[in-house]
Every structure is written in C-alpha cells, then in structure tokens.
Amino acid sequence: MQSPQSSRPLTSRDPGDIIAHGPDGEISVGQFVARAIELAGRLPDHRYVINLAADRYQFFLGFCAAVIAGQCTLMPSNRQQQTVQQAADEYPDCYLMGETTAHGIERFDADFDDPGADTVDVEIPEIPLHQLCAIVFTSGSTGAATPNRKYWETIRTSTLSNVDLLIRDQKARLNLVATVPPQHMWGFETSILMPLFSNIAVSHITPFFPQDIVDALESLPEPRALVSSPVHVDALLSANVDRIRIHRIFSATAPMSAELARQLEQRFDARVIEIFGCSEAGTFARRFTASERLWRLSNTFDLDVGQDRVVIRASHLPEDVVLHDVVELVGEDKFRWLGRDQDMVNIAGKRGSLADLNHRLTALPGVVDGVFFMPDENSKRLAALVVAPGLQASDILEQLKPGIEPAFLPRPVYIVPMLPRQETGKLARKMLVQLFEQTQRIRAQQDEGPTDS
Amino acid sequence: MQPQSEYEHEVAELIVESLNLEDVSADDIQPEEPLFGDGLGLDSIDALELALAVTQRYSVQLKADDANVQEVFSSLRRLSAYIAENTS
Numbered sequence: 201m202q203s204p205q206s207s208r209p210l211t212s213r214d215p216g217d218i219i220a221h222g223p224d225g226e227i228s229v230g231q232f233v234a235r236a237i238e239l240a241g242r243l244p245d246h247r248y249v250i251n252l253a254a255d256r257y258q259f260f261l262g263f264c265a266a267v268i269a270g271q272c273t274l275m276p277s278n279r280q281q282q283t284v285q286q287a288a289d290e291y292p293d294c295y296l297m298g299e300t301t302a303h304g305i306e307r308f309d310a311d312f313d314d315p316g317a318d319t320v321d322v323e324i325p326e327i328p329l330h331q332l333c334a335i336v337f338t339s340g341s342t343g344a345a346t347p348n349r350k351y352w353e354t355i356r357t358s359t360l361s362n363v364d365l366l367i368r369d370q371k372a373r374l375n376l377v378a379t380v381p382p383q384h385m386w387g388f389e390t391s392i393l394m395p396l397f398s399n400i401a402v403s404h405i406t407p408f409f410p411q412d413i414v415d416a417l418e419s420l421p422e423p424r425a426l427v428s429s430p431v432h433v434d435a436l437l438s439a440n441v442d443r444i445r446i447h448r449i450f451s452a453t454a455p456m457s458a459e460l461a462r463q464l465e466q467r468f469d470a471r472v473i474e475i476f477g478c479s480e481a482g483t484f485a486r487r488f489t490a491s492e493r494l495w496r497l498s499n500t501f502d503l504d505v506g507q508d509r510v511v512i513r514a515s516h517l518p519e520d521v522v523l524h525d526v527v528e529l530v531g532e533d534k535f536r537w538l539g540r541d542q543d544m545v546n547i548a549g550k551r552g553s554l555a556d557l558n559h560r561l562t563a564l565p566g567v568v569d570g571v572f573f574m575p576d577e578n579s580k581r582l583a584a585l586v587v588a589p590g591l592q593a594s595d596i597l598e599q600l601k602p603g604i605e606p607a608f609l610p611r612p613v614y615i616v617p618m619l620p621r622q623e624t625g626k627l628a629r630k631m632l633v634q635l636f637e638q639t640q641r642i643r644a645q646q647d648e649g650p651t652d653s
Numbered sequence: 654m655q656p657q658s659e660y661e662h663e664v665a666e667l668i669v670e671s672l673n674l675e676d677v678s679a680d681d682i683q684p685e686e687p688l689f690g691d692g693l694g695l696d697s698i699d700a701l702e703l704a705l706a707v708t709q710r711y712s713v714q715l716k717a718d719d720a721n722v723q724e725v726f727s728s729l730r731r732l733s734a735y736i737a738e739n740t741s
Binding site: 408409410411412415431432435438439440441548580581593594597606607611612613643 | 673674675676696697698700701702704705708714715716
C-alpha cells in the first residue's frame with residue numbers, strides 16, 4: 201500500500217530563520233540549504249559516507265548534503281582508526297569526510313572555507329520517507345558495533361516528538377551549544393536534527409573544559425541552551441567559572457541526581473531537563489530532574505513492561521527495542537526508573553555487559569577466576585577482582601586492552617587469593633564489595649606503613 | 654627515560670592522585686609519552702577530572718579550542734608547561 205505522502209522536506213523552517221552559528225557568524229536556513237544542495241552535487245558517487253567532522257557546522261552541512269544526495273551517513277561510536285576501519289570494511293561502498301588519521305579509505309575534502317551559494321531564495325529539497333539517512337553504531341563493552349538504522353521517516357517523526365517533549369513552550373529562538381559530539385546519538389538528535397525542525401540555532405563549537413563551555417555560550421545571544429552529560433555539567437559546577445544565564449540545560453547519557461540539577465538551576469538560572477533514551481529508539485521520555493522523579497513518556501511511544509522484559513515501540517521505528525532497564529509504569533504516560541538490568545553498566549555514555557566482560561577476563565591465560573563490578577553507585581569506573589596466581593594487576597590490564605573498549609578497563613584491578621563464591625557458584629554483591637574494601641585498606645596500609653628494616 | 658623536572662613530578666603526582674591510578678606511580682610517567690590513548694590509557698572522563706584537579710590546585714582554568722584538547726594533555730611535559738605558563 202502506498203502511503204498518501206511519500207516524501208517530506210529536509211527542514212520545516214523558513215529560509216530567513218537562523219539555523220547555525222558558524223565561525224563567521226549567523227547562518228540562515230536559506231544559506232544553509234543552498235550550501236548543502238551545492239555540496240550534495242559535488243559528493244563522490246557512493247552509497248555511504250563516514251562523517252567524522254569535529255566542527256559541528258561542518259558535520260551538519262555534510263550530513264544534510266548526503267541526505268539530499270540520497271547517501272547514508274555512518275556514525276561510528278568513536279573516531280579511533282580501528283573503529284572507522286571496521287565500519288568501512290562492513291560498508292565498502294563508502295568514503296570519508298572530516299578529520300581522520302584513517303587511511304586506505306577514499307577521502308573527500310568538502311572545502312568548507314568556500315561559503316558557496318548564498319541565497320535565501322531556495323527550494324527546500326523533498327526527502328523520500330523510506331530513504332536510509334544514517335546508521336548510528338552502538339558499541340558494547342567489546343567495541344563490536346551494532347548498527348541502528350535511521351530512515352527519514354524515523355528521523356522526522358522522532359525529532360518532532362523531541363521538539364514536543366523538550367521545548368514545546370519555547371517561543372524565542374534557542375541558541376544551543378553541545379558538549380556531546382554530533383556523531384553520538386544524543387548529540388545528533390539535539391544539535392543536528394532539532395535545528396531542522398524547531399527554532400534552534402546551533403553553535404559550530406564543541407567545548408570541552410568548563411571555561412570553554414562558558415565562553416561558547418557567552419558568544420551566543422540569549423536565550424541559550426546547553427546539551428551535555430552529567431560528567432560535563434558536574435565539572436562546570438565544580439570549576440569556579442563565571443555565572444552566566446543558561447535558559448535550558450539538557451542532559452543525557454547517565455542518570456543525574458536531583459541535587460546536581462538543583463545546584464545547576466540555581467547557579468545558572470537554568471531549567472534542567474533530563475532525557476531518557478537509547479541509540480536504538482532515540483529519546484522517548486523526559487523529566488525536570490530538580491523537582492521530578494518520574495519520567496514522562498513521549499506520546500509517540502508505547503512502553504510495554506512485561507514480566508521479564510521491557511519493550512519500547514513506536515510506529516516510526518523499524519523494530520521494537522528491548523530496554524536493559526527495570527522500570528515501573530505509573531499511570532498512562534509516566535514511569536519510575538528502578539535501575540539497570542543487573543548485567544548492564546553504562547560508562548562514559550557507553551553500554552556494556554558485565555557477563556561479557558567477565559567472560560573475557562576469565563578467558564585470559566593465567567586467570568583462574570575473576571569478576572568485574574561497580575564498587576558503588578557513585579563510581580565512574582568498574583573495578584575487577586581477579587584470581588591469577590603469579591600475575592600482576594598490570595599483566596591483566598595489558599591483556600584486556602586489545603579486546604575491550606578503554607572506558608570499560610577496570611580501575612583498579614586487585615589480585616585476590618579467591619572470590620567469595622557461594623555453594624551455587626553465585627557471587628553476592630555484598631561479599632564482593634567487602635572483599636574489595638578490605639583489599640583497598642590493606643593496600644593503603646602497605647603504602648603508608650613503616651617498612652621492615 | 655628522560656628525567657622529570659621537579660615541577661613535572663608534582664603534576665605527575667596530581668595525575669596519579671586525582672585519577673586513582675593505583676597501579677601507576679608518579680615516577681612511572683614518562684614526560685614525553687602520551688597520557689591518553691596508548692600511553693596511560695586515559696579517556697575524556699579522566700581529562701575532565703584532571704582539569705578540575707588542576708583548577709583546584711593551581712587556579713588555572715584549562716581552555717582549549719576544539720581540536721586542542723588532546724594537545725594540552727598530550728604529555729606530562731606539555732601539561733606541566735601549560736599550567737606553568739598560565740599560573741600567575
């Protein structure tokens with residue numbers, strides 16, 4: 201059956217609106233689209249493009265040009281040569297855009313210095329709804345990438361849902377800075393896709409340190425918005441930076457405490473909105489963290505909480521998505537988050553399976569037994585307890601490095617005589633933490649204590 | 654191995670302390686070796702933590718252009734020089 205409308209425009213905005221803050225100032229929708237059309241005509245003739253541009257405006261322009269040209273943008277989970285190569289191996293009909301050290305893959309230099317066409321009198325291209333526009337890769341603990349396909353229909357519908365969920369009452373144009381890379385799903389949704397469908401102008405800068413974030417925001421007119429993660433905004437609060445007004449702070453990638461949200465709101469005269477989502481489904485819920493514990497589900501999605509699994513579905517998604525979270529529905533459109541699936545950990549915005557990490561650890565030569573775990577709720581890193589007679593912690597780390605995403609490397613690794621396994625072979629968390637803390641104390645005493653003479 | 658200067662040693666101690674690198678001692682950090690990636694294997698969370706520790710200890714706000722984050726943290730020597738240049 202043919203749908204009534206088989207294509208939709210690249211952007212819903214007026215040509216005179218401001219869509220980006222580039223290195224040379226404001227860029228209107230008309231200028232932007234004209235440049236994207238011009239660039240689309242020059243792109244190499246391939247199906248896929250790996251867009252590694254660090255400059256957000258360049259990524260944005262490259263992405264839209266590819267969409268216009270009917271090409272699909274590949275977004276590897278990081279910029280490391282190995283990861284990029286892996287994507288290129290799986291999608292050989294591809295080329296590279298942006299800064300990279302990867303070689304052996306065709307490179308296209310977009311020459312962004314040439315501002316190109318400069319007209320506001322431009323016809324907005326229509327994009328077929330079934331066109332595959334992006335593949336976002338999620339990497340598990342092993343670095344093995346899972347592709348998440350984003351069709352134009354998926355992109356358009358989920359972005360309109362995000363606009364409704366996050367900035368429904370926002371009238372004046374939001375000037376937005378993101379600390380998250382545009383290639384990451386959260387950064388992609390907010391800083392690339394939302395400006396196409398709502399009154400947002402995005403900065404080309406991706407600041408990193410607290411002072412950089414303040415400088416980037418200060419260079420923009422009010423009202424301003426910041427798209428970030430708890431790690432970044434926590435650093436922003438702790439560093440003694442200037443007080444500036446940030447109208448909205450959007451946070452994702454890890455849970456934020458109500459206390460942190462309240463402090464941010466006070467310090468920056470902000471409203472903190474935390475979002476819930478994943479690369480497979482995109483954003484599907486939000487909460488005002490300073491005052492709310494419950495998450496409000498977007499009305500585009502259905503959350504199906506079953507006995508042993510939680511599924512999120514929507515008509516614009518290619519398939520149902522199983523969540524690795526434990527949640528409890530409250531009324532029609534709210535839910536309470538009770539924690540992650542016991543096996544799953546999230547570090548630096550990356551999701552990994554403890555079972556898989558444990559399997560890799562115990563498979564190492566010389567390792568008799570071993571386990572990864574989170575020492576406590578506030579830990580930013582995993583720790584590992586390992587039974588490996590004759591081996592040092594550094595040996596274990598060296599052996600783990602090639603097969604594991606760096607964020608998941610345990611810190612610290614303690615070599616212990618044995619693990620406190622129960623008769624069934626199970627490891628109780630309480631016992632693990634006890635052994636961990638005990639080992640930590642002994643190590644501290646050894647470091648400080650007098651040496652035998 | 655090139656020797657650390659006294660100042661570099663102080664910064665090396667700050668690195669080990671602020672990032673809980675239990676299996677690395679300050680003396681192990683080679684001044685010209687990369688801190689991130691293959692070197693000490695640090696990542697962006699570490700960069701933020703370390704930046705915060707540097708701010709608290711030396712009252713220096715680390716700043717970087719987009720592409721320069723890695724440059725400032727490229728080695729113990731470079732980071733120490735950056736702190737020294739920006740300490741009043």
